[in-house]
Amino acid sequence: MSAVPSVRLLLLSGGAHPALAENLSRELKVPLVTAEVGAFADGETHVRVARDVRDAAVFIVQPTCPPVNDHLMVLALLADAVRAAGAARVTGIVPYLGYARQEQRGGPGDPRSAQVVGRLLGVVGLDHLVTVDLHAPALENAFPMPVTVLHAEEVLMPRVRSWGLHNLVVVSPDAGGLKRAQRYAPALDASVAAIAKDRPRPDLAVPLHVLGDVRDRACLLVDDMASTGRTLAGAADALRRAGAREVHALFTHAVMAPGAEDRLSAARLGKVLTTDTIPVPAAPWLEVVSIAPLLARAVRYLCGEGTATDPR
């Protein structure tokens, strides 16, 4: 990731996550500009940035969380609006990137939707994208602009350590997440296990076997997101059947599709931890840490501040 020379920084919220944008503005100690976002009678989206952005480095805060298409369209229109108004650079702060799970064709006739999103954001003028725990890390190479992928463990790990779990196994609920589990384990003095998972159809996850020894151990499931919640709930059952003493879970993105809250709250998990890359429903069983300090460091680095270190 290359640093850019110091220019006026303008932080712009697209409205998908006002609380995170405000939090980031406080971290950076720069004012937040909120875009006007509305819709025409026919349903088309309309945005306006009522601020001089000429020669500014504009950072648009807009996770493309549900409703994904609406938030994505606002991001695209805002990028074009500030580009047309003479911004020097346009960076998307998109901590959760919708469509990222569709990076491979499921079969004949399917598109590569994640790559389509990347191309779209390049066409409208995004120079750089900052995101968190991208579902498939290789995806960053398919995007036309540089992508900075931040890892949430920097903000999640201190909270997990404060739980004081002993005899711990970090468990990936599927083969695809094994590298993520391996990143967490050493710092928690834990071993690693994984679950073989099948997806007979979209949004249905069936855990098959636990790979690794979890008997009488404390297990920490680590995943990039909870969408329907089926992956984590099913994995927790599988771990208990394999003899786990207790099961906790963390995930970066609380997508929380309909039914997920009920599924996860009924999953007999101990601690459950997530971040605020997406607006998170308040629930007594769910702990949330903010990703804003991590995003702030990335913004400072991209603005070429001398003391900022590469956040990756």
Ligand code: R5P
């Ligand atoms: C899958 O590859 C992901 O890493 C997550 O495990 C998955 O997207 C979670 O989805 P759900 O909560 O719907 O099972």
